[in-house]
Amino acid sequence: MPYVLGIDLGTSSLKGILMNEKGEVIKTKSATYPIDTPKQGFSEQRPEYWVVALENVLTGLSVDVADFGDELIGISFSGQMHSLVVLDKNNTPIYPAILWNDVRTTKQCQEITERLGDRLLEITKNIALEGFTLPKILWLQENEPEIWKKVAQIMLPKDYLGLWLTGKSHTEYSDAAGTLLLDIENHRWSKEIADAFGVDRSILPDLVESTDQIGVLKEELKARFKINTDVKIFAGGADNAAAALGVGLINEDMGLISMGTSGVVSSYEPKIADYKGKLHFFNHTIPGKYYSMGVTLAAGNSLNWFKETFGKGLTFNELLADVYTVEPGSNGLLFTPYIVGERTPHFDSNIRGSFLGISAHHQLKHFSRSVLEGITFSLRDSKDMMEKTKGKKFQKLISVGGGAQNPDIMQMQADIFNCEMVRLTVEQGPGLGACMIAAYGCGLYTTLEEVTKVFVHYKEATFLPKPDHVKKYNTIYGIWKDIYGATADISHRLINSNEEE
Structure with a gap:
């Protein structure tokens, strides 16, 4: 029976949920990593932490599940929102990822609000807060100009794992919406906002749907984790969006x-x-x-x-x-x-x-x-x-x-x-939404509504007011x-x- 794997990249740990096409959990694995706080208000992680955690999860699944290498057909993601990952021309991280709960950017939020006024809300449907990605970009421009000169690509955390698995760069709309750079209604990066803050749109990743296939698992990784199938990789979603799908919203x-x-x-x-x-x-x-x-x-x-x-x-x-x-x-x-x-x-x-x-x-x-x-x-x-x-x-x-x-x-x-x-009868969090995306993307079901009926179940007993x-x-x-x-x-x-x- 074919398997799909949902990878949930959280703030303090990465969790892998392996499920079959009936929506049954075969195995879960997790690996933790630290949050670095070099200064008060700073919250950072090195993207390398996430890769090591994913390697540990994949290794654990390949050891514990006998037919993992023969039955895995699809992988997708859920991930912490807003966090800024910057890469050079070789796709190498050149600065620690600035996390969603980092609060160093109050000054930059004020600058964004003052410069864009009502246009920010009209385009992004959100107001400037320290958690979002754009204020972090402005902070990097102002405080690490030499680093900023080397930035060839901006990514979000789960998409860095997608790059590692496939060699291809992208992001999808649910995560892009948390950057303050997305024209949410028109599904495109906002030229107006990017130009206002000196962000060359060429460093922003291509936009895809959460359910789009972004590549296949690289051959060297198939060999390392003893995977014999051609595994399709799907874009996935921001953690809150994936969680909403995973509970049937x-x-x-x-x-x-x-x-x-x-x-x-x-x-x-x-x-x-x-x-x-x-x-x-x-x-x-x-x-x-x-x-x-x-x-x-x-x-x-x-x-x-x-x-x-x-x-x-x-x-x-x-x-x-x-x-x-x-x-x-x-x-x-x-x-x-x-x-x-x-x-x-x-x-x-x-x-x-x-x-x-x-x-x-x-x-x-x-x-x-x-x-x-x-x-x-x-x-x-x-x-x-x-x-x-x-x-x-x-x-x-x-x-x-x-x-x-x-x-x-x-x-x-x-x-x-x-x-x-x-x-829910069983809570699996955002990783379940990632599994559902992979199951749909692999063609196991024709609609996300069908996937929901199979993968999401509620307890019969409810609470009435x-x-x-x-x-x-x-x-x-x-x-x-x-x-x-x-x-x-x-x-x-x-x-x-x-x-x-």
């Missing part, structure tokens, strides 16, 4: 709620939508389609911070064991998860979190529940924006990440979102939304006072 009536370190709300968009920069808007892995995305910077991170600070020594199960005994609203206690600033809808790096309404009767279980509620309220900000701006009406929300493993959190999500919540809880949460959420406006100035003044000391 292929129509408008479903949304995705992801609660990891950060929290993400994603929605399928069949055509261009204008969210005025309040949400991220990117090309999907599905050709010609898009997705919108809201981000809560500290979702699981808020819960982890709370546990380590106030519940040290407790497991998460112990910390949350009694939250079901607390009524919605945590007896008048509210939490805002702004402990590292906030993205959607405020885009405020200087806002800080708060507990509001503390009284003498509050116990650890009230605080624990209020943290969960605050995270979910923040995610609701993004969901409500999608519904109010575009008139969406979600029939179901797919919950993934840590929250999906806890029935109390799932019920809370159903009540706060006022929507049926569903879970409780009307009395929905009513109470609607009232509390209305109060919660006022906290940002009431505390933003105080947060900013506190930060300024600390800087002055």
